[in-house]
Structures are given as C-alpha cells and as structure tokens.
Amino acid sequence: MLSKLSFLRSIRWKLFLYFMGAMLLAAASIMLLFGPPPPISPPLRQKGEVRAAFLQGGLCVLIISSGAAFLLSLNFLRPLLKMRKVSEKLACGDFSTRIGLNSNDELGDLARAFDSMASRLEENIEGRIRLAGDISHELNSPLAAIRVNIEALLDGVTDIRNEEEREKALSSMLYQTKRISVLVEDLLELAKFEARAVKMSMAPFAASEPVKRVIESVSPTAAKKRITVDHDIRDEELRVLGDKTRITQVMQNLVNNAIQHNSEGVHVRVSVKREAGSVRFSVADDGIGIPAHELENVFKRFHRLDKRAQTPPGSGLGLAIASGIIGAHGSRISVESPGKGTRFFFSLPTV
Ligand SMILES: Nc1ncnc2c1ncn2[C@@H]1O[C@H](COP(=O)(O)OP(=O)(O)OP(=O)(O)O)[C@@H](O)[C@H]1O
Numbered sequence: 001m002l003s004k005l006s007f008l009r010s011i012r013w014k015l016f017l018y019f020m021g022a023m024l025l026a027a028a029s030i031m032l033l034f035g036p037p038p039p040i041s042p043p044l045r046q047k048g049e050v051r052a053a054f055l056q057g058g059l060c061v062l063i064i065s066s067g068a069a070f071l072l073s074l075n076f077l078r079p080l081l082k083m084r085k086v087s088e089k090l091a092c093g094d095f096s097t098r099i100g101l102n103s104n105d106e107l108g109d110l111a112r113a114f115d116s117m118a119s120r121l122e123e124n125i126e127g128r129i130r131l132a133g134d135i136s137h138e139l140n141s142p143l144a145a146i147r148v149n150i151e152a153l154l155d156g157v158t159d160i161r162n163e164e165e166r167e168k169a170l171s172s173m174l175y176q177t178k179r180i181s182v183l184v185e186d187l188l189e190l191a192k193f194e195a196r197a198v199k200m201s202m203a204p205f206a207a208s209e210p211v212k213r214v215i216e217s218v219s220p221t222a223a224k225k226r227i228t229v230d231h232d233i234r235d236e237e238l239r240v241l242g243d244k245t246r247i248t249q250v251m252q253n254l255v256n257n258a259i260q261h262n263s264e265g266v267h268v269r270v271s272v273k274r275e276a277g278s279v280r281f282s283v284a285d286d287g288i289g290i291p292a293h294e295l296e297n298v299f300k301r302f303h304r305l306d307k308r309a310q311t312p313p314g315s316g317l318g319l320a321i322a323s324g325i326i327g328a329h330g331s332r333i334s335v336e337s338p339g340k341g342t343r344f345f346f347s348l349p350t351v
C-alpha cells in the first residue's frame with residue numbers, strides 16, 4: 001500500500017496520507033451506516049447555507065483527521081527516526097549507542113536485532129584493537145633484540161672480526177627472525193580460521209595414525225628432557241572422519257605443549273578411546289598443571305602462563321589454532337587440570 005505512494009520521498013508523508021485516508025474513509029462509512037443526515041431545518045434550505053454547512057462539516061473532519069494522522073505517523077515513525085540516528089552514529093564510529101526500544105511489536109524486534117548487531121560490531125572492533133595491540137607487542141621483543149644486535153655491530157661493541165662474537169650476534173638475529181616468521185604464519189592461519197576460510201579435507205582415517213606419527217616425531221626432544229611419551233590405543237581398527245593432516249597438527253601442538261611447558265621427568269600419555277558414536281583423543285601429562293581460573297584462557301590467542309614461561313617462549317597461538325581446527329570439525333577441544341597434571345581432549349565421529 002505504502003509503495004503505491006512512491007512519488008513521495010518521505011515515509012512520514014506517506015504514513016500521514018495513509019492514516020488520513022483511512023480516517024476519512026472511516027468517517028464516510030459511519031455517515032453511510034448511520035443513515036442520511038437529519039432533515040435540514042427550514043431556515044437552512046437555501047442552497048448557499050446547505051453548501052456552507054457541508055463545507056464546515058468537511059473542514060472539521062479534515063482538521064481532526066489530519067491532526068490525528070500527524071500524531072499517529074509521528075508515533076509510528078519515532079523508532080525508525082531513532083534507528084536512523086543510531087546508524088548515523090555507528091557510521092561515525094560511535095559503537096556504544098543503542099536504540100533501546102522495548103515494545104513487543106515488529107518494530108521492537110527490529111530495534112532489538114539492530115542493537116544486538118551494534119553490540120557484535122562493538123565487540124568486533126574492540127577485538128581488533130586488542131589484536132593490533134597484541135601483535136605489535138609480540139613483534140616488538142624480537143625486533144628490539146635484532147635492533148640491539150645490529151647497533152652493537154655498528155658501534156663496534158660486537159667485534160665483527162671476532163668469529164665467536166659475530167656468530168653469536170648473527171645466530172641471535174636468525175633466531176629472532178624465525179620467531180617473527182612463525183608468529184606471522186600462525187597469525188595468518190588463525191585469521192583464516194576466524195574468517196572460516198579454511199576448508200577441511202574430510203576423509204576417514206585410522207585414529208591411531210596421527211598419534212603414532214606425533215609420538216615418533218617428538219621422541220628426540222622428549223628424550224632430551226627425560227620425558228616419556230607413550231600411547232594407549234585400545235582398538236587399532238578405530239576409524240574416524242576428519243582432516244588427518246589438521247588432526248595431526250593439533251596432536252603435535254598438544255604433545256609439544258606437554259613437553260615444553262613441563263619440567264624434566266614428566267610422563268605424557270596420548271589415548272584414543274571409543275565412545276558412543278565417536279572417538280575421544282586425549283593428551284594427558286602429570287606435570288605442573290594449569291590453575292582452574294586459567295583453564296578457559298589458554299585457548300585465547302597470545303595467552304601464556306607467563307610466570308612459568310619457558311625459554312624460548314612460544315607465540316601463544318598453538319591452542320587458539322588447535323581450537324579453530326577442532327571447531328571446523330564441528331567439535332570442541334576441552335581441558336581439565338585436577339590439581340596436578342593437565343589433560344586436553346576432543347572427539348571426532350566414528351565411521
Ligand atoms: N600441558 C600443559 N601443561 C602446562 N601448561 C600448558 C600446557 N599446555 C599449554 N599450557 C599453557 O598454555 C599456554 C598456551 O599454549 P599455546 O600452545 O597456545 O601457546 P605456546 O605453547 O605458548 O606457543 P605456541 O604458539 O608455540 O604453541 C602455554 O603458554 C602454557 O602456559
């Protein structure tokens with residue numbers, strides 16, 4: 001109906017005409033329903049007076065209906081005008097503003113949807129600001145280390161002709177540049193997971209495969225730290241549906257964490273167990289453990305339990321990526337740490 005009045009550019013005028021038309025129609029119907037007007041009194045019979053009476057009556061109906069139409073359209077439009085104001089503020093970067101309409105009608109629903117969109121936008125922007133801060137903070141320390149080395153070389157503090165000193169400075173710079181590369185690669189990967197731009201190559205595979213491969217690859221590092229890594233695979237035939245390479249990457253990170261973040265002599269066990277319709281993978285150690293209040297935080301990017309930071313420090317992105325990978329499989333990675341030791345686990349569907 002309103003679209004028929006497309007020659008009018010303002011919805012306010014459209015609503016005004018719409019309400020007014022409706023009221024005039026209602027007035028005419030009432031007059032028709034309640035029969036003809038009472039007989040015109042003899043003195044009004046003259047033609048001019050009859051016309052004047054009609055004009056007066058018509059004018060009254062017109063004034064009353066236009067006043068009522070104006071108020072109705074204003075009331076109807078108020079939330080829409082508020083929405084326009086709020087969207088203008090959002091466009092200018094003020095993400096704290098909300099409509100706050102509590103009515104139970106469709107406009108109320110629209111306002112609530114708009115407010116929740118504004119909240120999500122605000123969280124998103126805050127997240128991006130935090131991320132930019134985190135990245136610059138993380139890049140700062142390796143870059144500062146490289147700068148210090150270069151300055152020492154330039155100022156002659158490090159003697160470039162002395163093979164030992166030169167070697168030390170260069171390998172320190174190489175190590176820091178590698179750290180930056182790993183950080184940038186991890187960040188790119190995480191960004192892809194957050195944008196849901198990573199496609200999983202889902203196929204059935206033996207659940208024991210990634211476990212055995214990871215244990216094999218970590219054994220030299222584990223041996224150096226006198227850490228034992230073994231597995232508990234009850235059923236070698238168990239097959240799951242997932243992206244084998246990505247699941248191996250997750251297992252690798254979990255087992256690496258158990259080795260890196262614990263001191264010498266701990267025991268790490270990787271288990272694969274059948275559950276109803278799924279297979280549970282878990283990596284458990286009997287090491288230092290994670291305090292209860294940190295359990296959810298370890299999946300956040302750049303979150304490390306700093307006080308116990310190992311040297312060299314990791315980038316703090318491994319568990320965030322692992323959580324993204326398991327999330328892309330439609331599952332969830334969890335952690336428990338009952339006082340001593342830590343257990344990370346997730347499930348994949350069986351085939
Ligand atoms: N098995 C574990 N035992 C104790 N602490 C752990 C264990 N696994 C993870 N953590 C803690 O959780 C933090 C986050 O782990 P995450 O794998 O995300 O990052 P990282 O290992 O520090 O760096 P990287 O990006 O190289 O993996 C670690 O810094 C560590 O403090």
Ligand SMILES: [Mg+2]
Pocket residue numbers: 253256257314318319
């Ligand atoms: Mg890690």
